[in-house]
Amino acid sequence: NAGVTQTPKFRILKIGQSMTLQCTQDMNHNYMYWYRQDPGMGLKLIYYSVGAGITDKGEVPNGYNVSRSTTEDFPLRLELAAPSQTSVYFCASSPSTVQETQYFGPGTRLLVL
Amino acid sequence: GENVEQHPSTLSVQEGDSAVIKCTYSDSASNYFPWYKQELGKRPQLIIDIRSNVGEKKDQRIAVTLNKTAKHFSLHITETQPEDSAVYFCAASRGSTLTFGKGTMLLVSP
Numbered sequence: 001n002a003g004v005t006q007t008p009k010f011r012i013l014k015i016g017q018s019m020t021l022q023c024t025q026d027m028n029h030n031y032m033y034w035y036r037q038d039p040g041m042g043l044k045l046i047y048y049s050v051g052a053g054i055t056d057k058g059e060v061p062n063g064y065n066v067s068r069s070t071t072e073d074f075p076l077r078l079e080l081a082a083p084s085q086t087s088v089y090f091c092a093s094s095p096s097t098v099q100e101t102q103y104f105g106p107g108t109r110l111l112v113l
Numbered sequence: 114g115e116n117v118e119q120h121p122s123t124l125s126v127q128e129g130d131s132a133v134i135k136c137t138y139s140d141s142a143s144n145y146f147p148w149y150k151q152e153l154g155k156r157p158q159l160i161i162d163i164r165s166n167v168g169e170k171k172d173q174r175i176a177v178t179l180n181k182t183a184k185h186f187s188l189h190i191t192e193t194q195p196e197d198s199a200v201y202f203c204a205a206s207r208g209s210t211l212t213f214g215k216g217t218m219l220l221v222s223p
Binding site for chain 2: 021033040041042043044045048050056058087090098099101102104106
């Protein structure tokens with residue numbers, strides 16, 4: 001199993017541009033999450049999904065959108081990128097609840113200039 | 114919502130010493146407390162977790178203790194080794210999401 005994969009690994013965006021961060025898992029997990037990690041600030045939950053067709057906001061959802069059309073994929077969309085969205089983005093998944101091991105992807109480093 | 118405070122932010126120890134990282138949480142309904150380790154440039158990985166019906170859990174050199182009354186939990190690493198150097202995150206959950214602390218950078222010197 002590849003586990004959780006993310007693309008791209010690194011991206012530079014100009015202010016106002018849009019992009020989609022891709023996340024795929026091959027473990028047939030129901031739960032998926034998007035976090036952002038800023039230096040010294042831990043992991044902040046952006047959005048999460050408990051299954052295909054179901055998404056919900058986390059702690060810092062503004063400026064982002066998600067969709068979950070399949071069990072495997074959970075893309076994160078950034079509209080109108082701002083410097084405040086410069087961060088490392090991690091996708092994660094867990095089998096059936098949040099109260100079990102979350103498996104993280106390798107992360108996407110995003111720089112907005 | 115839940116708030117998780119983690120201390121210290123950095124911790125330096127000599128190889129072979131013990132290390133303790135402490136976290137407090139605000140929501141008394143939280144009942145799941147995992148710890149994640151993140152090596153430099155890598156993804157976070159679960160190292161140990163504890164549920165609110167248990168006071169202590171051990172796995173080789175690492176242990177976690179939970180005090181529900183005081184709403185705090187701690188990670189204990191004994192006989193530290195250079196490969197233990199990483200950032201450690203605590204987290205708390207009462208249901209659908211995890212709230213993470215800001216992390217502790219542990220440096221183990223040979």
